[in-house]
Amino acid sequence: MGDATVNVVGRGPTGLFAAAFLRLRGYRVRVISRTAGSLALWGGELGFGSAGLAGSPGGMPPEVWLAAWSEGAEILLRAGVPVAETLPELALSTVTALGAPKPTFLTPLWQYAACEPEPACFVGLGGVGDAEPKAQSSRYAEATGRPSSYRQAPPPPGWRPGWGPLRFAEFFDTDLGMEWLLSAVAEAVGAVEEEVVLFPQVLGVERVMTALGELGRMLGRPAYEYPLLAPSIGGIRVERRLVGLLNGLGVPFYRAGVASVDGGGSVTAEDGRRFPGDATILATGGVLGGGFTVDLEGWITDPVTGESVGRVREARDLNLAGYRRVDLRGDATLLAVGSQVGGWNPDRDHNGGAMILGTVHQAIAALEAR
């Protein structure tokens, strides 16, 4: 199947990872999506639940997980997303926008993640709505038992109340922004007693690692970011780098909604275009991504297959839309990955990264066995 053509539908994290995994195995790949994808909603980190490599979610043995995670890390590195060279054994601890610790696994190096939470100084930037360093710091100290302090830096020159995270990041990608960060902000932080200094995740889309390196050198402490909510600059950085990698590997992107997938795996788009292929992978997300639709009575349906996958009675049913396997027809012509596959619950288990890599791995195994 190595020279076959695969249509990947959807360009959220699962779609982009699936496309990269397949392309690097020699498949011809095209990415078809109705929207710009969901990465800007998420931080760009990949979670494995609380057990890390010691656990085997999805019924996959640890050695298979090790291979899947290693390949995921390699793809990120090739794309220019800095991640650690070696995989952690257990879950790492990162921190939320509220200052609470949270398990994570494969995390870009711009974001704070450690085996054990360390004493941390939280820095707020004037005008960044999600950065409440005083509240974050006190919650962090309470939840981790580690000393914590906070600093508040002023808003940057030219700031207006309408500035969102992306506007801040654009500013820090300029020379003026970098200069201001390393003078006014560094000065506002001053001497830090804690082990690490944490900044809001707005320090540029392109130049973040330079900024953090310089800050760390000036402050004499490693500097990291803590993630904010949407639009997530961390997610945008990962999205741009993965798309860049795929473009470089000759993967074309098409804007289209999928109407149907024929028995051979070719796609017919809603606008009538045909995308011939040997297999199609649905990475359109569940209810949230728009890959499933919910009707008035609460029935959840896959509009491509017409399959009913569950019913919403309580809110949690939205993310647990019944059981759905990876190989939808049993002949590897139509595959589902990510939150299209039932049984995973990253909301509860913090294992969204495992859901992505595990289901993509299973889809590829089904294709290879064809």
Place this chain on the structure above:
Amino acid sequence: MSTVAVIGGGATGLGVAWDLLLRGVGVVVIEKDEIAGGTSGRFHGLLHSGARYAVTDPVAARGCAEENAILRTIAPGAIAGVGGVFLGKESDSPEFGERWLAACESAGIAVKPAQLAAVRAEIPGLASDLAAAYRVQDAVLEGFRLLEMLVRAIQRLGGEVFERTRACGLVTEAGEVRGLTVESGGERRAIGCDAVVNAAGPWAGEVGGSWGGELTVRPSRGTLVIFANRHFSRVVNRLAPPGNGDIFVPHGRVLIFGTTDTGQESPEPPAPLREEVVELIRIGQEIFPALARWRVIRAFNGVRPLYQRGEMWRSSRELSRDFVVFEHSTAGGPKGAFSVIGGKWTTFRLIGEKVGDLVAGYLGVDRPSASRVVRIDPLPPKPSGGSSPIACECEGVTSAEVEGVDGSVTELRLRSWFAMGPCQGTFCAHRVLGMRDGAEGELTGLRAEREKGILPAAWGDNARMLSLQRSVRFQSLGEPWDG
């Protein structure tokens, strides 16, 4: 000077207090939650022209028509005179339309026939099989704003308003009311007064049940849906006997659609049920066929305090078929204790006037009501956020506005309007509450409260929004999983 304690900080209580105050009577209003925390904050926002009740309740219809005109004069700061239309379908019986026109004429309600083409130009998305359209003087009543205006007006004239204060019992002397014991923040105290008016709406039975006589309130819940867009700028009514799902009201940037009518035991509004919301949508589709695809912010419900005709009915004064005032001394209770039950938002001032007549008479105050003519000042303009960052993008609420409110989360939400827009707090709740002590408990409470209204309308894009909210909560913010 006499003083009257009024129980209930909704439209009825504040209307009674305002009317008495204008007669020179001192007033103290107590409210167990926040102002507008009960039924008055949970309605469709329609200032009735009266046309809706012309056939079934001509007295109420005439009352609505008169009050509509009065409120436009005395409280223009809380009313948007958008006008309304009544629409009939080809399948509707023309006989009701004729009766309705005749009834409106005899009740003095202005009705003008309209060209369907002109109505379609103003209101996009209407069904193709409409047969009749009439214009009426419907308006939009900004309920929260009017109550805030009333509170300020009452305080300016020396009246007192206490929120989060609960009525405990009457203080009597020689068979007459001399005070009211209240509880607030775990502490009890007595308020001296010469009469007490129970205007607790659906809670009136709990408040006045032991004051003498049988006070029977029949709570009836009405469910409504808030659409995320102001699809048009007219009130749209169905030309049919009053029923479910026949009113659409453009309200600020949203559209409110209702209602249902279901009897229940409790005065508390329960979580809206999906079947009620779906029934509303199905009915509404007869007028707007694409209704199920309109983005919904949430569903909510309010509990109407209808009264039970019966013993109390016979011993009380029939002020209208719409509301009743009960003087507890007529059933062996103390003198100076009154309960008012029923009423509509549109006629709240009229209720205030009628109750005011009765209470003033009891107190020997002979100044007539002035609430018909005295203007209620509009609210001062919202101060500009200046250089304060925006905390809630949907509603444009700044951090400074949020920090300026000292009170419960509900109060914070109602004063600043944060978490009330299309994202329902997904991207702002942690920010706004994160600044406060005890934020985690408050956040959990707000999430549960918002989800109550979103879940019953979780279809299409609404379902995606709820799913997003949950993923942001549990994955991005690490809030504890609720399953």
